[in-house]
Amino acid sequence: MSALAPRPVPVALIGLGGVGRAILSQLLSPPLNTRFNLILIANSRQSLSLPLPASPLTPANYAPILEKYGTPIDWTSIISLLSGHSDGPGIFIDSTGSDIVPSMYTQILSMGINIVTPNKKAASSNQDLWNSIIEKTYPNSPVMYYGESTVGAGLPILSTLKDLIATGDEIEKIEGVFSGTLSYIFNEFSKVEGGDVKFSDVVKVAKDKGYTEPDPRDDLSGTDVARKLTILSRLVPTAPSLPEGYASVPTQSLVPDVLSNASSKEEYLDRLAEGDEYFSKIREEAQKQGQVVRYVGVIDLKEGKVECKLGKYPTDHAFATALKGSDNIISFTTKRYSPRPLIIQGAGAGADVTAMGVTVS
Amino acid sequence: MSALAPRPVPVALIGLGGVGRAILSQLLSPPLNTRFNLILIANSRQSLSLPLPASPLTPANYAPILEKYGTPIDWTSIISLLSGHSDGPGIFIDSTGSDIVPSMYTQILSMGINIVTPNKKAASSNQDLWNSIIEKTYPNSPVMYYGESTVGAGLPILSTLKDLIATGDEIEKIEGVFSGTLSYIFNEFSKVEGGDVKFSDVVKVAKDKGYTEPDPRDDLSGTDVARKLTILSRLVPTAPSLPEGYASVPTQSLVPDVLSNASSKEEYLDRLAEGDEYFSKIREEAQKQGQVVRYVGVIDLKEGKVECKLGKYPTDHAFATALKGSDNIISFTTKRYSPRPLIIQGAGAGADVTAMGVTVS
Numbered sequence: 193m194s195a196l197a198p199r200p201v202p203v204a205l206i207g208l209g210g211v212g213r214a215i216l217s218q219l220l221s222p223p224l225n226t227r228f229n230l231i232l233i234a235n236s237r238q239s240l241s242l243p244l245p246a247s248p249l250t251p252a253n254y255a256p257i258l259e260k261y262g263t264p265i266d267w268t269s270i271i272s273l274l275s276g277h278s279d280g281p282g283i284f285i286d287s288t289g290s291d292i293v294p295s296m297y298t299q300i301l302s303m304g305i306n307i308v309t310p311n312k313k314a315a316s317s318n319q320d321l322w323n324s325i326i327e328k329t330y331p332n333s334p335v336m337y338y339g340e341s342t343v344g345a346g347l348p349i350l351s352t353l354k355d356l357i358a359t360g361d362e363i364e365k366i367e368g369v370f371s372g373t374l375s376y377i378f379n380e381f382s383k384v385e386g387g388d389v390k391f392s393d394v395v396k397v398a399k400d401k402g403y404t405e406p407d408p409r410d411d412l413s414g415t416d417v418a419r420k421l422t423i424l425s426r427l428v429p430t431a432p433s434l435p436e437g438y439a440s441v442p443t444q445s446l447v448p449d450v451l452s453n454a455s456s457k458e459e460y461l462d463r464l465a466e467g468d469e470y471f472s473k474i475r476e477e478a479q480k481q482g483q484v485v486r487y488v489g490v491i492d493l494k495e496g497k498v499e500c501k502l503g504k505y506p507t508d509h510a511f512a513t514a515l516k517g518s519d520n521i522i523s524f525t526t527k528r529y530s531p532r533p534l535i536i537q538g539a540g541a542g543a544d545v546t547a548m549g550v551t552v553s
Numbered sequence: 554m555s556a557l558a559p560r561p562v563p564v565a566l567i568g569l570g571g572v573g574r575a576i577l578s579q580l581l582s583p584p585l586n587t588r589f590n591l592i593l594i595a596n597s598r599q600s601l602s603l604p605l606p607a608s609p610l611t612p613a614n615y616a617p618i619l620e621k622y623g624t625p626i627d628w629t630s631i632i633s634l635l636s637g638h639s640d641g642p643g644i645f646i647d648s649t650g651s652d653i654v655p656s657m658y659t660q661i662l663s664m665g666i667n668i669v670t671p672n673k674k675a676a677s678s679n680q681d682l683w684n685s686i687i688e689k690t691y692p693n694s695p696v697m698y699y700g701e702s703t704v705g706a707g708l709p710i711l712s713t714l715k716d717l718i719a720t721g722d723e724i725e726k727i728e729g730v731f732s733g734t735l736s737y738i739f740n741e742f743s744k745v746e747g748g749d750v751k752f753s754d755v756v757k758v759a760k761d762k763g764y765t766e767p768d769p770r771d772d773l774s775g776t777d778v779a780r781k782l783t784i785l786s787r788l789v790p791t792a793p794s795l796p797e798g799y800a801s802v803p804t805q806s807l808v809p810d811v812l813s814n815a816s817s818k819e820e821y822l823d824r825l826a827e828g829d830e831y832f833s834k835i836r837e838e839a840q841k842q843g844q845v846v847r848y849v850g851v852i853d854l855k856e857g858k859v860e861c862k863l864g865k866y867p868t869d870h871a872f873a874t875a876l877k878g879s880d881n882i883i884s885f886t887t888k889r890y891s892p893r894p895l896i897i898q899g900a901g902a903g904a905d906v907t908a909m910g911v912t913v914s
Contacts, residue, residue, distance in 0.1 A: 218721050538885075
């Protein structure tokens, strides 16, 4: 193996939150540590060139070392470090949630650097930004942009969709529960066997367990799901165009009217129970029809619709029976996979599995 | 795109049964017809070099053309056609079910030719044969062997397993319904809501619908499932070794003792009802415990076991509720994906989806 083994690929990792730390750990451990050469790490303030003169970096010691030896972030030198590396231009991993880093993607790609990212911002915003990124990548140029983990974390969602299309299948419908947070909330709120738990109580438990963003409205707005649908839609040649990205996707918000005037996260959380009646009614109507309620994203190519909404599903539907915990479930109905769809299910969030999606890329 | 588009890859397609014809159709249609250059097709008797001097080959006209212009198969000239092609050594697609074609794989790979195949024989038989194939492939040599569609047809099973392992996840258990035929039979025979349909009646319907091999014992022996488990096991570094391949996997046969002396397919089918009591008892025991019966393959790394058997699953288990029709369902429990596994479900057989698995490779 060693005789023909290529030189390890130089990598810069920007962003050291939960996912970034898991990527760091995977890159520094077998089997990836022989394939990749981590030449720089950075958090939102500081960056550090590697290797260090003294001891090697480990997932356990990086934080104090970055604190002690790091220098303020300088994008120009990060980019030239990667583009000028003797083992080739390497890979820029953007593991931030930043809006600013994606605005540099076209420049980074122009320098011959590949980009791998779980950051949904670039692929799900304005179409012109996205076009400018795509123009810089293969087949127009040798560099690649990999965003596998932007949808479904480590689940093989984008790769499966790409394979279906590349082999000439026709997509008819993509439908799924794309948010681990909203999966958990509705799996608890609307069970096959019924129940009368209050929506506000479920949201509070989800928040206490750390399943929601610090402000649960960031999940309940549906924006994250709309971003994922945008990324999927842009892979489907026959999908409706979304010029403003996620903002062009009709998206039902789960912050009921009665709570829309809450001016702060605290006020919203305090008044959460005021929305209970709204959700209880929806559940009641569904139960009368033998259905459960799920928050889903739907790309319906026959109807030419992309939307995020509360959907009702029969109690024997996979979204009712198979779905548990905070799993994502995504169903692809295609010319080949019909009437029974291709279904992929599993944890669609979490640092380890998202990092897997990144390192797979 | 065209300025940088690489020359189409030369491909020889051997085997024109259901899957072979679907591969042919995909290779001759957009988008694949620009990426691949079909230079030879062959069935079990004749081969034909392409392009033809007159009209182009289509999925509709290949059969009479092959019949009229084909010449008896000559492996030496097929191999040298691929290895000596001006656009590179190309790809040999083995879409036969033959034992003989795989015995030539090492020689074909030695000539610098890549192999893509849905044929399970090479990867699931003797370990020495498999080792000799692996030795000829990347990273020891630039050629590749792709068998994605050997398990789960077009479902992303092997690729997902490879990605989990490559990113340092630890496989704990792989468990699934790997046979579309046995999926259909047990989904009909043992339903969540109960029922008293006879096993023999279900098998007869499955046979009449074309879901079984001409001799249903070829499905009911479990051998096909054992081959798929072998292929998966060989990707997992910590799996027990299977020196004789599928023959080393403990495999429960579904031909009950009372029918094991049937000397012909016809006698077996005539006497099928004699086995009904055996299966009814198993179903009854399961029902008493609130369970359904499924024929599953299991790779349990903690217990160091690989086996094919009738398993019992609670009526709220994904193998009971989510599984319908002749779908495959495969569940990966890993260090990252636990306690909730990563699940992939969909049609795991059929010409179109198997051909997709091949052309994806």
